[in-house]
Amino acid sequence: MESRQLNTFITVAKLNNFTKAAAYLGYSQSAITAQIQLLEKELEVQLFERLGKSISLTTDGEKFLVYAKKILELHDEAKNTLVASDxxxxxxxxxxxxxxxxxxxxxxxxxxxxxxxxxxxxxxxxxxxxxxxxxxxxxxxxxxxxxxxxxxxxxxxxxxxPEPLVLLAIPGHPLTTKKRVYPEDIADNTVIVAEKGCSYRNLLEKSLDDAGVAPKSIMETGSIQAIKQLTMSGLGITLLPRVTVEEELNRKQLIELHWGGAPFNLxxxxxxxxxxxxxxxxxxxxxxxxxxxx
Known part of the structure; x- marks a missing residue:
């Protein structure tokens, strides 16, 4: 197999389209098809499912994709190592x-x-x-x-x-007067969270679930900056890595609540x-x- 064939295979797999791969690589579509067919013949497996104009990797194709990328990485590494340059x-x-x-x-x-x-x-x-x-x-x-x-x-x-987390609210929020904030204290509040699957969202939700409580409502957004802005507007409280809010804490735009529940270890x-x-x-x-x- 040639590096050209491997690069063609990786490109087709990425774009899921022979025509787009041909345009991207500057080949004719027939040349792309021929390279893939030669590769399949050499490997004795079918790399792509062809259903009309749609294509997708077969199980063998998905396995080979990992190795194709590794082979090209080694190829590039060898070239770079042998070039007389610092x-x-x-x-x-x-x-x-x-x-x-x-x-x-x-x-x-x-x-x-x-x-x-x-x-x-x-x-x-x-x-x-x-x-x-x-x-x-x-x-x-x-x-x-x-x-x-x-x-x-x-x-x-x-x-x-270590990645310390902090529970946050705006200055003057009722929870800022408490010496310790427990999961039960969050029940009457809106919680602003990152998208599902986020590690610190998972920790907060687990603490609430373990305590058998739920927030009044949940507001979800995928942007850290949006979470901070929404919290600073007074819409609710949030849990974020301290490193992401150092500036807002120093400016007193956000206040750290003293969490009394199970520690958040990330x-x-x-x-x-x-x-x-x-x-x-x-x-x-x-x-x-x-x-x-x-």
Whole structure:
């Protein structure tokens, strides 16, 4: 098999369309079809289901996609290693949720880019579950995940940081007068939360469920900035990582409520798949991240 065929296969799998893949790669559609057919013949499997004009990966195709990406990564790594140059080249794909991108990663990415301007950085902002899926499917090189500690054998953790959470309200809110706020105290309030699956939303909902209480109402939004703005407008209370609201706390735009329930224990982890080829680009980023974030 040739690297050209693998690249064509990956592109078709990404676009789910031979015509679009041909336009993207600058080939004729017949050339794309021929490359895929040759690859299928060599592998002795069918990579795509063809239903009219629609195509999708077969089970064998999904399995092979992981290896195709790894092979091309090794191919690029070999080329970059053999080129007589001190300039680091390649692509780094990172998965992380919005809050981490906004408050923890922006300075790290800026410094890495300044030091390695020939490296293309692709940032995929997804929730924790999606980031784990992207790792498994080799669609990201590394992921930053905030949540419960990951002990799964298929991932390697290079960095682990405690992630304190704070329950928040506006100044003057009735709950700010309490020495301790318990789950029962939240029952008469609107709670502003992130989308379902968010680790800190899950913790808050579990605390309320364990206490047998429910908030008066729930307001959901996928944006950390929107959650902060809605809370500062007085619409309700929220639970967020402290790192995301340091500025608002310092300005007294938000007040930390003294939580008396079960502690909220979360960590931010920098992880990659155990089968991932750790290229020079990835190792350089890992080392810088540990230096700057620890």
């Amino acid at each position: 300039v680091l080249k390649g692509t780094l794909t990172i998965g992380a949720n919005e809050s981490l991108c906004a408050v923890r990663l922006h300075r790290l990415l800026k410094e890495f880019h300044e030091q390695n301007q020939a490296v293309e950085i692709i940032l995929k902002m997804e929730n924790n579950n999606k980031c784990k899926t992207l790792l498994k499917e080799n669609q990201v090189d590394i992921a930053f995940i905030i949540g419960q500690k990951i002990n799964a054998s298929e991932v390697i953790t290079e960095l682990e940081l 960590v931010t982890q920098m992880v990659y798949h155990r089968d991932k080829w750790v290229s020079t680009v990835l190792r350089t980023f890992l080392d810088l991240a540990k230096e700057k974030l620890e």
